[in-house]
Amino acid sequence: MRIIIDTQSNPLFQGSVLEQAYGLRGGLCEGGKDDIVVVANNFDKDYLKYWKGLGFDMPTILVTQNGCPELTLSQLIMRDNAVSKKLKAIASRNGCARLEFFCIEESERQLAEHLGIPAYCNFDFAFKFAKKPCFRRFCLQHNIPVVEGMCCKNLQEAEHFINGLHQRGISALVKSESGTGGIACGGAVKIDPGDNIKAKLEGIKFIGQEFVVEKTIESVREEISIHWEVQFDGQIRVVGIQDQLAKNFGYSGVSMPSSIDPGEMAHLKKILLGVLAPEMRNIGAIGFFSCDVILSPEEHWMDFNPRKGAAIYVRQMINRLQKKHFPDNQLFIWHEHNKVSDTISFEKVRKVLGSLIVPGHDSKRLIVITNSGVMPYGYLDITAISTVSREDARGHFEKAKNLILCQ
Numbered sequence: 517m518r519i520i521i522d523t524q525s526n527p528l529f530q531g532s533v534l535e536q537a538y539g540l541r542g543g544l545c546e547g548g549k550d551d552i553v554v555v556a557n558n559f560d561k562d563y564l565k566y567w568k569g570l571g572f573d574m575p576t577i578l579v580t581q582n583g584c585p586e587l588t589l590s591q592l593i594m595r596d597n598a599v600s601k602k603l604k605a606i607a608s609r610n611g612c613a614r615l616e617f618f619c620i621e622e623s624e625r626q627l628a629e630h631l632g633i634p635a636y637c638n639f640d641f642a643f644k645f646a647k648k649p650c651f652r653r654f655c656l657q658h659n660i661p662v663v664e665g666m667c668c669k670n671l672q673e674a675e676h677f678i679n680g681l682h683q684r685g686i687s688a689l690v691k692s693e694s695g696t697g698g699i700a701c702g703g704a705v706k707i708d709p710g711d712n713i714k715a716k717l718e719g720i721k722f723i724g725q726e727f728v729v730e731k732t733i734e735s736v737r738e739e740i741s742i743h744w745e746v747q748f749d750g751q752i753r754v755v756g757i758q759d760q761l762a763k764n765f766g767y768s769g770v771s772m773p774s775s776i777d778p779g780e781m782a783h784l785k786k787i788l789l790g791v792l793a794p795e796m797r798n799i800g801a802i803g804f805f806s807c808d809v810i811l812s813p814e815e816h817w818m819d820f821n822p823r824k825g826a827a828i829y830v831r832q833m834i835n836r837l838q839k840k841h842f843p844d845n846q847l848f849i850w851h852e853h854n855k856v857s858d859t860i861s862f863e864k865v866r867k868v869l870g871s872l873i874v875p876g877h878d879s880k881r882l883i884v885i886t887n888s889g890v891m892p893y894g895y896l897d898i899t900a901i902s903t904v905s906r907e908d909a910r911g912h913f914e915k916a917k918n919l920i921l922c923q
Contacts, residue, residue: 517613518551519603519633520575525588525621527694527722528701533585537889540577541897542618545829545886547575552606554578554599555889556589563862563888570875570884571840578602590617590627600631607633616804619696620646620823637803641796642822646694648728651820658791663816665730674729675713682709687732689765690717693724696821698766706732706765733812738776740809741767741827742784744793746801752793756831757784760808761852769852770827771906772834776811784809787817804828826853830899833886841875841882842903850909851899853887856920858894865896868919872912880904883916896920 522542529535536556543553544567553575568574580592580599593599607613615635617624620642628635644650649667656662668674678688687708695703702721707713717723741760745753759776761769774781796805806825810816830851838847865885871877873885880903887897898920900913 517606517610518547518616518636519607519613520547520551520553520616521589521593521618521624521627522553522555523589523617523619523621523624525590525619525623526696527621528696528703529619530588531586534890534893534895536585536589537893538618538887539589540889541887542616542824542829543575543577544572545833549573549575551575552578552603554580554589554593554603556580556582556592557889560862560888560891562866563885566862566866566873566885570837572836588621588623590623594627594630603631603633607631616824618824635803637823638800641800641802645796645801645820645822647724647726648691648693648695648819649726652728654795655817658795660787660792660817661815663730663733663810663818665728667726668729669726671714671717674717674727677729678707678713681731685709687734689730689732690720690723691728691730692720692722693727694722695720696766698762699764700766704765730818733810733816735812736810737813738774738811740774740776740784740811741770741806741825742788742809743804743806743825743828743831744788745804746793746797748802750797752789752797754785754788755804755828757781758827758831760827767826767853770830770849771851771910772831772847772849775906780811783815792817827851829886833884833899834901837882837884837901842901845903848902848904848906848909849899850902850906850913851897852913852917854896854898854917855894856896856917860891860894860896860920862888862891864923865891865920868923869916872916872919881908881912883912 520543522538524535524538539555547553578599580596615633625639666677681688690705692703698704705716705720707716739760739762742757743755759771759774804824806821808819872883882901884899898916900909902909
């Protein structure tokens with residue numbers, strides 16, 4: 517049994533009402549009838565009817581008492597005696613229950629201890645490798661290619677390195693120690709030649725005791741998102757390798773299958789399965805992991821997450837839908853997280869998109885709406901599925917997005 521808790525507990529997400537509204541995203545995309553999902557907000561019952569109509573079996577959904585937007589989901593669960601009691605009782609009846617988180621911070625370790633339920637991770641490993649300098653040093657130690665850059669312990673070191681890049685006409689990208697989400701979330705900043713370096717550095721959030729400064733890669737041929745799992749018994753499983761869509765150096769979506777050629781795919785798997793994953797396993801890695809690779813055309817491994825990446829939810833949802841509606845077809849996927857308005861309801865989305873979100877109406881295409889919790893804040897996660905081609909999937913996505921934007 518999986519107890520899926522889509523925690524948004526990174527320091528950059530704490531206190532954000534929007535970020536704390538993600539509770540149903542992972543649980544519905546991954547969870548089935550034998551799983552438990554815990555959320556902090558009441559859910560849209562019409563949306564759940566839609567989700568059931570897609571053919572998904574539903575997990576059990578528990579709702580915590582909210583009212584404290586500054587608290588993370590894990591903290592809310594610990595404060596909710598009723599939900600905590602239910603989770604403990606469920607786990608005691610099921611000897612193989614485990615906790616699965618998104619972000620993994622100290623609040624998640626406290627929750628696991630509070631509930632007495634094992635977590636599908638190694639907290640010490642996750643805390644260590646959530647820090648970007650740690651992953652950079654790991655790659656250099658194991659000859660895994662990274663972008664030109666350095667780990668800095670103070671702003672003076674960073675300023676000196678950035679000046680060197682600027683003298684060569686190259687922009688710098690500064691990443692806070694445990695940042696995520698790119699520039700949009702405040703954990704990274706791009707500093708171009710001619711910028712006031714000190715002023716830019718002062719604008720980055722939670723920069724940390726040690727942070728990373730890198731050369732900005734301006735000409736990206738492809739950005740790849742790699743997801744894998746290290747099981748309790750040490751077995752390594754590749755979950756997926758797909759093309760990542762990015763805005764402002766942060767995740768904005770995903771396209772599957774990857775467009776890179778078979779030789780490049782084999783090379784990435786060789787590094788993953790021959791070096792990266794087993795070496796991490798040897799020092800305690802357990803659970804789900806993700807890493808971005810930039811092809812420019814040279815290869816750079818960067819932005820490792822000692823946890824699930826957002827694209828895993830899209831992939832798991834597609835795997836389940838394929839069995840139900842497209843069992844004999846290869847699928848092409850285009851998924852994006854979009855800001856479409858100040859606020860939007862699922863009722864409006866359903867009226868506007870109509871038959872586009874109804875399985876079977878078009879035997880070759882389908883639009884799926886996920887992550888219902890962010891809709892009140894004007895965001896919409898749209899996934900286009902096509903049996904025709906990647907271009908057709910993207911075109912179907914644009915059709916759905918434009919219908920929403922024109923309302």
